[in-house]
């Protein structure tokens with residue numbers, strides 16, 4: 194398409210929660226697009242295995258580090274690792290997220306805190322680390338993997354809905370804060386995606402594939418610099434009734 198970047202050669206990308214599911218598919222897609230990619234997750238073994246498999250599948254330059262995005266010190270250590278290993282940062286995909294589903298009366302304070310600290314505060318931590326690094330490169334791109342649950346509340350979703358509604362507000366303000374520094378920011382909002390995320394609907398045949406979300410991320414990232422796709426909603430064409 195006219196004006197679109199053909200690929201992401203020369204770009205360095207971080208994908209949080211890149212060991213499985215949507216994050217893993219995004220990491221693979223960015224590697225196929227020519228970017229160098231760093232992933233993190235809470236499990237060192239899962240990171241190691243994903244890095245090995247991604248490298249074998251794509252032949253690309255990929256590495257990873259254990260980091261819980263809800264822990265500021267671990268996030269700082271992860272970004273220092275990226276500095277040392279890759280020497281810069283152009284793209285941040287905030288994908289790591291959890292879903293704990295319970296009515297408010299049954300939701301524990303620990304479950305509430307874990308959801309908000311992962312899905313919302315963790316995104317702030319990563320953006321706060323990425324933005325000064327973008328300045329050194331003259332700009333950058335942040336993609337926040339939100340959800341249709343950021344606009345549609347559902348029973349049992351209080352913690353998850355609050356984290357994702359909050360994430361959309363954060364993402365819009367972030368975009369307005371940094372757009373004149375050549376930082377583009379986009380919220381990608383999928384409906385149900387076929388991953389291990391939710392055991393609530395185990396039949397996955399009707400769901401969005403993680404690779405479809407990755408295709409959208411790749412498209413958004415390759416838009417010409419003059420144009421920002423700031424929000425994308427993605428839904429299954431024929432959801433289970």
Ligand SMILES: NC(=O)c1ccc[n+]([C@@H]2O[C@H](COP(=O)([O-])OP(=O)(O)OC[C@H]3O[C@@H](n4cnc5c(N)ncnc54)[C@H](OP(=O)(O)O)[C@@H]3O)[C@@H](O)[C@H]2O)c1
Pocket residue numbers: 209210211212213214215216233234235236239260261262263288289290291311315338339340341382383384385386387388389390391
């Ligand atoms: N699946 C859906 O239907 C759906 C729909 C809309 C939006 N989303 C969003 O898409 C994102 C990815 O979901 P998914 O379906 O791919 O989930 P998933 O299959 O459970 O994968 C989640 C990934 O995030 C990592 N992760 C979880 N908590 C983390 C933390 N505190 N720090 C670092 N990494 C962490 C996991 O690794 P470890 O467990 O090893 O940490 C894993 O790599 C989430 O933000 C989710 O809210 C999902």
